[in-house]
Amino acid sequence: MKIRLLPHPILTPVLAIVWILLSNGFTIGHLLLGLLLGWIIPIFTLRFWPDRIHIKRPLALLRFVGMLFHDILTANVAVAYYILRGSRRVTPGFVVVPLELESDFGISLLANTISLTPGTVSAWLDPERRHLVVHGLNVRNPEALVESIKQRYEAPLLEIFESC
Amino acid sequence: MEYSLLDIFLSVLILFGGIFTFIGSLGLVRLRDFYSRLHGPTKATTLGVGSLLIASVIHFSTQETGLSLHELLITLFLFITAPVSAHLLSKAAIHLRVRSVAKLPAIIEETERSD
Numbered sequence: 001m002k003i004r005l006l007p008h009p010i011l012t013p014v015l016a017i018v019w020i021l022l023s024n025g026f027t028i029g030h031l032l033l034g035l036l037l038g039w040i041i042p043i044f045t046l047r048f049w050p051d052r053i054h055i056k057r058p059l060a061l062l063r064f065v066g067m068l069f070h071d072i073l074t075a076n077v078a079v080a081y082y083i084l085r086g087s088r089r090v091t092p093g094f095v096v097v098p099l100e101l102e103s104d105f106g107i108s109l110l111a112n113t114i115s116l117t118p119g120t121v122s123a124w125l126d127p128e129r130r131h132l133v134v135h136g137l138n139v140r141n142p143e144a145l146v147e148s149i150k151q152r153y154e155a156p157l158l159e160i161f162e163s164c
Numbered sequence: 165m166e167y168s169l170l171d172i173f174l175s176v177l178i179l180f181g182g183i184f185t186f187i188g189s190l191g192l193v194r195l196r197d198f199y200s201r202l203h204g205p206t207k208a209t210t211l212g213v214g215s216l217l218i219a220s221v222i223h224f225s226t227q228e229t230g231l232s233l234h235e236l237l238i239t240l241f242l243f244i245t246a247p248v249s250a251h252l253l254s255k256a257a258i259h260l261r262v263r264s265v266a267k268l269p270a271i272i273e274e275t276e277r278s279d
Binding site: 072121 | 196200202240
């Protein structure tokens with residue numbers, strides 16, 4: 001197997017930034033140490049991340065993160081409201097979301113996104129990775145929920161990571 | 165004793181965070197089945213802990229010690245780990261057939277039976 005010197009070019013600056021935040025103070029020494037760790041850790045963890053991540057549309061990623069923060073805020077308020085109003089009046093349910101995403105990274109991002117946003121937790125992934133089962137806290141209209149997950153979250157992720 | 169506007173703002177943030185964290189925990193009592201209870205820890209607490217951490221960033225950054233941003237890491241780790249643990253818990257619950265208010269979809273029944 002060919003040993004690549006820089007298996008994950010994106011991970012290196014990310015880990016360096018995490019290291020600087022962790023040390024809670026910016027110095028040149030910490031920056032260098034962070035970059036060194038950001039270079040070595042991806043090499044040693046290559047077996048967990050065999051595929052290189054390609055971000056094809058950085059701007060779309062930024063827009064996605066912005067939208068995600070907005071949705072997390074509304075999700076929190078909505079769930080708090082459901083809890084306070086009492087569980088007798090909500091109708092929990094499972095929905096099956098057919099996946100178009102194919103990469104492991106894309107699917108895990110989608111599953112994480114679903115768990116962080118309005119009243120939904122990703123509950124189960126079939127072994128072939130074609131369907132994601134999502135539990136909703138208050139599902140009135142299952143088709144509409146599946147449609148909104150696909151349009152709001154899967155479509156941007158497809159555009160960012162898997163478009164040509 | 166004098167209170168600055170900043171102190172009041174920070175107190176409001178901390179109170180807000182405390183209330184949301186409390187509501188998240190309250191969900192464990194109020195909701196009816198295991199899967200619904202999973203929603204509490206993954207969401208209501210995110211906003212609660214989020215505003216506590218923002219208060220911490222502002223408080224320590226306005227002290228003499230300078231900018232303090234390592235709270236951002238707590239947020240990052242929380243956002244990564246909360247959905248993963250919720251997913252694993254629900255996967256285990258589905259496997260163990262934990263009682264659920266909602267009906268499990270057919271695709272799970274088919275796959276789990278063939279295992």
